[in-house]
Amino acid sequence: MAKHKHHESDGNLMVAPSDGHGQPRMKNKQYEHELRRLHGELVAMQEWVKDTGAKICIVFEGRDTAGKGGTIKAITERVSPRVFRVVALPAPTERERSQMFFQRYVPHLPAAGDVVIFDRSWYNRAGVERVMGFCSEEQTQQFLQAVPGVERAIVDSGVILLKYWLEVSQQEQTRRLESRINDPRKIWKLSDLDLKSYSRWYDYSHARNEMFRTTDTAWAPWYVADTNDKKRGRLNIISHLLSNVPYRPLPPRDVTLPKRQKPENHREQVPPVRHIPTPF
Template identity: 55%
Template sequence: MTQDDLAGRDWLEAELLDSFDEEVELELEDAALSQQIARIYKDKHPDQIDRRVYFQSLLRLQSELIKLQDWVQYHKQKVVVIFEGRDSAGKGGVIKRITQRLNPRVVRTVALPAPSDREKTQWYFQRYVPHLPAGGEIVLFDRSWYNRAGVERVMGFASEDQVEEFFRDVPEFERMLVRSGIRVVKYWFSITDEEQQFRFLMRIHDPMKQWKLSPMDLQSRVRWEQYTKAKEEMFARTNIPEAPWYIVEGTDKKRARLNCIDHLLGLIPYEAVPHEDITLPDRVFNPDYERAVLPPELYVPKKY
């Protein structure tokens, strides 16, 4: 092996370690601070995927996502991916892993707050339309217009007439999107009653995650069966050939992420696109330029 080969290998290992560190940071978000909670979680999930296998698979899939991004941008494609599911089902986790290494100017996440008083008087789909992709963009909806079929219906924020109107309109709305050249992909993340209860308890006891629990989330526990009935009718009335639903088994978070990303990549016929060679230009040195000395109070203190 030549010196150049060794240097290249060392550089690649350093890059992989950096990537691994980034993944560890993300995993710390998912881990409970308490060792006791972590032990309980491990006991409840004895068949977790090996961490090395998980990271290797995730990095491979993320490298394919970069190719998908380049293809979408090069061919001015338009992609919408909808992530729905019960609270704590893992939608946010997979969205983070999809976007982690991608260009935010190409791939962006939309997570709209509750509608304002003005928005409540608009056509229901109106506030979502401005966020739809232009050519060369992928938009990930962390919850979407399907709020009307789920939380708004179950919590009484929408009348039965409004829900019925939604069910009449949404198939044609999505067909219009597809006819306009937008690829629409819809994922539902499914978890068990027991798993959601456990994840909620973890959030309650983890100070870094308590912000994720809203009064609406807690009500979803009380109204589990109502959400189930709403979900079943939603599937029956909005699973159209132009934009079908895909269910992701989400009880095992890591497997759910890998399975979802792999499935998304398989739905889109992306391929390698040409890239211009990139060369680093020489730095211009001006012998008359003298760098100014900045006052120390402008610098961030070196505490670490």
């Protein structure tokens, strides 16, 4: 089981200096340069997945505002949505609440040639559901006991399973939540549940720590990323993801544009159409 260092005074999860702790925030120019390079590697990984029928499942969990959505966007913005599929399930329906807990997640697991990214996952039961009282303590303990076996079955079926926990400090979380309050572009991200969760920092720390103790296994370990610097955190995660997938770039295609047809016998009147306004 992987070891995690904890800062007992404030519930922060301490990570290695190589993850960006104590470094100045990354500049946009450096970030864009590194991200462009990593995007090329993600495309190479995508082509390998398609060619080999590999199955990859990536789970993102973490503190509110830790940057799960931004990281997922950085991973997926240059690859095919037919290969990379993001799963962000809403609250369960009455029917789903009556099912076996894992049942609603199983249909979304990857088939051959798929990369499935869970923006929050079955670990809701170990986090928000537990802390906010949406499930009983008995249900939480049953879940924590069942997870290693379920994830072993997923891995044994040939899925590459990667689980990431994104961590921010109390001060950074406060700053990001305040920026959502004051920015009309971000206010939609701030839910009533986020506000209730904000007051329960230590309850979430306790839930996180127990989740690590019981579900960090040799076949499905947790990987922790410091995302106090969003840019640095995204690059570290993508780099780590690539290093844990045994892809090999396929030979480059020899592509030559064909000649276009000549205009003879293809002249015709363009019918009237409506053009959009051009204020810019």
